[in-house]
Amino acid sequence: MKGIFITGEGPEGAGKTSILNRLAKEFSDKGYPILLTREPGGISIAEKVREVILDPKNTEMDARTEALLYAAARRQHLVEKVRPALESGAIVLCDRFIDSSLAYQGYARGLGIDEVYEMNLFATQEMMPDATLYFDIEPEQGLKRIEMHKGREVNRLDLEAIDFHHKVCEGYEILLDKFADRMHKIDASGTFEQVYEQAKQTFKEIIRAHGK
Ligand SMILES: Nc1ncnc2c1ncn2[C@@H]1O[C@H](COP(=O)(O)OP(=O)(O)OP(=O)(O)O)[C@@H](O)[C@H]1O
Ligand SMILES: [Mg+2]
Structure with missing residues (x-):
């Protein structure tokens, strides 16, 4: 395929959506053929x-x-939207993809990373992202960002669920090892501008490595 398939992954509140939006805007404005999707x-x-x-x-x-x-x-999303864009040479930025299933259902829900991976390979016909931006953050900090945005205190249920979010992060750690070649870890704990700068440098390296 002519394009580049880049996914954004990480726990809730890591900044995936905000950073990918900004990347898509900046590079579209510069004339790069970007498709942002989820x-x-x-x-x-x-x-x-x-x-x-x-x-x-x-x-x-x-x-x-x-x-x-x-x-x-x-x-269906891959067949109807992602693949045609890649065939036309686009840089596709996808907000969460297969790794979310592996971390959430495979690891945190206990179905097994390898089992969920095999089943997804049937769905994608073995197509995997060319590169993945992994937004690394402690789940407490990510959840706090979301709560601040909603303007309410962290409640009992949020705290009860924290074990689950830790498991999700453990799952992602396994994936960072398993797929070390395509995984790019970004420290997502800083200010938006700090995280964005790292994401932008990494994004530039990825597209350069793919000849764009
Ligand atoms: N570096 C940052 N520092 C502080 N707040 C941030 C930062 N990055 C994003 N935010 C804010 O944190 C909230 C969560 O960010 P965002 O929605 O981008 O996260 P996400 O990783 O997409 O989460 P989800 O998995 O829930 O979709 C938003 O209100 C966003 O404006
Ligand atoms: Mg999001």
């Missing part, structure tokens, strides 16, 4: 699959069913 990415089949996953009425949803549905939505 699953389900406005793809109608993928949106419908996501509605099933997220519907609070579906309390009987089994963890493997959930993982399969995420992979199904991923497949």
Whole structure:
């Protein structure tokens, strides 16, 4: 494929969405062919699959069913949006992708990273990101950013869930090792400008390495 497929990963509140937005804006303005997307990415089949996953009425949803549905939505978004953009030479920036399934469902929910990976490879026909920006932050700090944004105190439920968020980060640590070639770790604990500068340097290195 002619383009470059770059994903953004990391725990909640790490700054993925804000940093990727800014990168997309700055480099589009400079004339780079950027497509910023996230699953389900406005793809109608993928949106419908996501509605099933997220519907609070579906309390009987089994963890493997959930993982399969995420992979199904991923497949459709990839086929309809990501792949055509890459074929036309775009730099695709995708806000979360396969690593989120591996860290959240595979590791934190206990389905097994390798099992969820195998199943996702069927969905993506072995297509993996060329590079991944990993926004590294302690889950407490990420959650605090989200709470500050909402303007309320961290409540009991948020604190109860913290173990889960730590497991997600442990899962991501395994992925940083497993996929060391494509993973680029960014210290996301600083100010927005500090994180953005690192992300921008890394992004420039990635596109240079791919001849853009
Ligand atoms: N470096 C930073 N310092 C302080 N606040 C930040 C920083 N980066 C982003 N924020 C703010 O923190 C909040 C969470 O950021 P953002 O939505 O980009 O995170 P995210 O990684 O996309 O989270 P999620 O996984 O929930 O989508 C936003 O309100 C954002 O403006
Ligand atoms: Mg986000």
